[in-house]
Amino acid sequence: MTLVLASGSRIRGDLMRNAGLDFEVCPSDVDERAVEAPLLKSGATPEDLALILAEAKANDVSERRAGDLVIGADQVLAFNEQRFTKPDDMEAARRQLLSLSGKTHELISSVVISRDGAAIWRHSSIARLTMRDLSPAFIGHYLANAGDDILCSVGGYQLESLGVQLFKRIDGDYFTILGLPMLPLLDQLRALQVIES
Template sequence: MKSFILASGSPRRKELLEQAHYSFSIQASTVEEIVKAGSTPEEVVLQLANQKAEDVWSKAKDSIVLGSDTVVAFGDHILGKPENEQEAIAMLEMLSGHTHSVYTGVSICSSEGVTTFYEKTDVEFYHLSKEDIEMYIRSGEPFDKAGSYGIQGFGAFLVKRIMGDYFAVVGLPLARTMRELKKCGITPNM
């Protein structure tokens, strides 16, 4: 059986694959992420996931390599990770009381070829008071997450409802990923 490599340093993706009982190693991609100008959120996550997977696979061609990327989109704005507290506050204020979309792209590279797909999940936030936002900022959670929040942690209190795949919002659409990995001969260790 071929080895399975996660081309990401994301602790959330690692946790999800462990939760699904996979044996894998981690080799975070070091590729410079480049996005074509004018790309839609769907195209962005597919481009970035594929760049990561192909970067690692180019060094381990006897393996199955999974790359993934997640972005938060509100209207025409793609929201990355905040660079500072003010940016995190601005993003949370923007999302407050509204529905935004979370896109997670996945790329699986093997000697048989490349499989790419994405999942889109719509997330509706409660109206957030200034105190809600300040409390969430104090938690420290917003600073390493696209859109300045994590649904799987303390940030769950921000979310009124989701329409789509919860795990895609966390960082990896697990059910679809498992089905695609099975096609490559990678199955959970049970």
């Protein structure tokens, strides 16, 4: 049995490697927007979206990896009945940051373990983040220095680098903010006897 990460995310891979996990990377082919479109129409909550997308990714890869344990993850940013995805370009990132300036939003990170095309474990965690009041000039300076890497993150920031300067308060788990709730995941991998307890 092999442990597989169904994501090409550098940050998720780094978190797992830094925790000492031995795994392979096999990104999912799931079209996230196609999966979430009917969910949004039906009024699914942000937590529902994150969990269903994480499960879709894990199941997609586990159908091709018989017997292996596949980890799928997804993150949703919820703010005032809106859902933010990864910005398409720097202008979209600028608009998102202006919207979030001085306000609190939630990051919902879900993780699912699947085997043979079916989920065997699911978990979601929520973090609440409050941004400082950001001037348009500061946002422009931040975007110029942070670079295109922020386009890989919902909300247009990466807390593990310059994005930390955007915030005045954070309530929640650091790993949830980075997009992979590591502590519950490690507990489950111990329960499944994948890693030593």
